[in-house]
Amino acid sequence: MKAQAKKSIKILVNEELCKGCDICISVCPLKVFSKSDELSSQGIYLPIPIGINKCTGCRICEYYCPDLAIHVVKEAED
Ligand code: SF4
Ligand code: SF4
Numbered sequence: 001m002k003a004q005a006k007k008s009i010k011i012l013v014n015e016e017l018c019k020g021c022d023i024c025i026s027v028c029p030l031k032v033f034s035k036s037d038e039l040s041s042q043g044i045y046l047p048i049p050i051g052i053n054k055c056t057g058c059r060i061c062e063y064y065c066p067d068l069a070i071h072v073v074k075e076a077e078d
Contacts, residue, residue, distance in 0.1 A: 009057045010073040011049040017069035020044040024061040024070055030054045033061070 011032070018040075024047050025033040032051040040046050049055065055072075062070045 008075045009055050012071040012073060013046055014069045015040050015042060015046060017067045018044055018046055019067055023064050027060050027064045
């Protein structure tokens with residue numbers, strides 16, 4: 001049986017596109033996101049993936065973001 005490479009997951013939030021609607025925070029089943037307590041340069045309280053270690057890479061947040069501001073990246077590790 002072929003060994004499966006371990007995946008490293010990154011959540012990229014595009015600060016130029018995010019409107020701070022919090023949908024991603026609500027829909028993530030593992031509560032990966034927290035809301036920043038500091039305003040971004042665009043005047044938005046951005047979602048921060050502070051629980052990234054819990055993230056399964058399911059992409060629900062990416063699918064639900066109305067502004068296409070989230071990109072879930074899965075990279076294979078050696
Ligand atoms: S769902 Fe998209 S626009 Fe809304 S807070 Fe999350 S990243 Fe920003
Ligand atoms: S990919 Fe899934 S588990 Fe990871 S932050 Fe998005 S909704 Fe949550």
